[in-house]
Amino acid sequence: MFSGVPVADTQAGWRVLETHHAPTYYLPIGDVLASALVASSRETFCEWKGRAVYWDLVVNGQRARNAAWSYPAPTAKFEAIKDHIAFYATSVGQAWVGDIRVVPQPGDFYGGWVTPNLTGRIKGAVGTTHW
Numbered sequence: 001m002f003s004g005v006p007v008a009d010t011q012a013g014w015r016v017l018e019t020h021h022a023p024t025y026y027l028p029i030g031d032v033l034a035s036a037l038v039a040s041s042r043e044t045f046c047e048w049k050g051r052a053v054y055w056d057l058v059v060n061g062q063r064a065r066n067a068a069w070s071y072p073a074p075t076a077k078f079e080a081i082k083d084h085i086a087f088y089a090t091s092v093g094q095a096w097v098g099d100i101r102v103v104p105q106p107g108d109f110y111g112g113w114v115t116p117n118l119t120g121r122i123k124g125a126v127g128t129t130h131w
Contacts, residue, residue, distance in 0.1 A: 001092060001094040002057050002064060002067075002091075002093050003060040003061075003093065004093070005033070005036070005072075007087075008031055008087070009120070010031035010034065012027075012028050012031065013031075013084070014026040014084060016081065018048075018076075020078050020121065020122065020123045021105070021112050021123060021124075022105040022114045023113055023115075023118075024110075024111050024112055024117060025113055025122055026070075026084035026085065027059075027080055027084055027085055027087075027101060028083065028084055029070070029083050029084060030058065030083075030120050031117055033059075036057050037055045037057065037058075038056040038057075038058050038063075039054075039055060039056075040053070040055055040065065040080075041079070042067050044069075046071075047064070047091060049050065049078045049081070050073060050075045050078070051072070051073065052071055053069065053070055053071075053072060054066040054067065054068065055070070056090055057091065057092070062108075062126050064091040064092070066088075067068070067092065068085050069085070069111070070083075070085040070086070087111070088089070088104070089103070089111070089114075090104040091098050095113055096115065098118065100115050102115060103115070105122060105124045107126070107128075107129075108121065110124045113114045114131045116119045
């Protein structure tokens with residue numbers, strides 16, 4: 001949800017896990033409200049997945065800059081997330097996995113979605129981003 005509008009709803013997403021990182025959910029682009037996405041000029045590079053491009057969310061006059069990202073040509077091991085998009089839980093009003101409300105991963109580097117079933121220390125808070 002963003003600005004009171006559902007911007008994505010899917011039963012076909014991918015849950016991607018990385019070391020000490022809350023899961024990131026990649027949703028099929030077809031299950032996202034296309035009119036809410038505006039391409040951003042931001043790009044980054046992931047050594048595992050490749051070049052990421054970013055998207056602003058714009059709904060009802062509200063804009064969340066770089067609220068989502070995708071991999072237009074991911075590496076072979078991550079080919080399944082091509083044509084999928086992930087959202088920072090910090091950038092949307094509400095994020096849900098089923099009927100469980102997501103808590104954003106700490107910090108502003110990672111985009112993981114924290115749910116009560118996770119155990120252990122999740123990186124992202126100050127002092128934890130590089131272990």
